[in-house]
Amino acid sequence: PECGSPVTRTGLSGEDVVWRCSNSQCPAKIRGALEHWCHRGAMDIEGGGEALIRQLVEAGLVKDVAGLYSLTLEQLTNLERMGEKSAQNFLDAVEASKSRELWRIIHGLGILHVGSGVAKALARQFPSLDAIAKASIDDLKAIDEVGDVIAQSVQQWFQLPQSRELIDRLRKAGLKFESDTYRAQTAGGFTGKTFVLTGTLPTLKREEATAKIEALGGKVSSSVSKKTDYVVAGEDAGSKLEKARKLGVPVLDEKEFLALCEKAG
Known part of the structure; x- marks a missing residue:
């Protein structure tokens, strides 16, 4: 070093x-x-x-x-x-x-093995950073994206005295530790639904489409499977679109996706 x-x-x-x-x-x-x-x-x-x-x-x-x-x-x-x-x-x-949203704080803390995907999953599952800090290994492993290694890494990080001190100082600085996506998950129209985004949408950036889905309690996955509920496809959509059609997964364009969001909201 x-x-x-x-x-x-x-x-x-x-x-x-x-x-x-x-x-x-x-x-x-x-x-x-x-x-x-x-x-x-x-x-x-x-x-x-x-x-x-x-x-x-x-x-x-x-x-x-x-x-x-x-x-x-x-x-x-x-x-x-x-x-x-x-x-x-x-x-x-x-x-x-x-x-900023709770998942950004979780990701920003630099916990070993916790990228943005795991951070978002934690923010959907728990109402606050304090709830994550108190979670047991079994509580953490109840999340699809979290296995033994990640669960232990998260728990160990929150148990460190320097981590607890850092969180206290961030709290005093005025950061928001409550999860907006947890509240959305309990009441959102996309609760339990999994989306996959592929290609370039006409007006929406991928981050914007993801935010809409998560705000309504849905989840965005990087791969298409039988468990996928919708694929949102834009221009130059590739193998994910082909796989969705083979599996019979509903495919939405941007206009259909926005209409579905409005209905779910």
């Missing part, structure tokens, strides 16, 4: 083993955690790129993701090549991230 500390082994065996730096204050480790948190696929904080993160860490201004929420305009404008407008834009982006 960059800091010269020993590495430790995490994971159970085989492909699940990951070697990580044992120093919680390793600059490279801190930068990686911050960049992951700010990434578009996690908390989507515009301006939180590699260059700014490096400066924040080197200046000792931020030591973990919660530290982003206590930055001041003066601290940022003292950094190299950081004007007042850029600094304010970044602070505004950080402030806006406080209302």
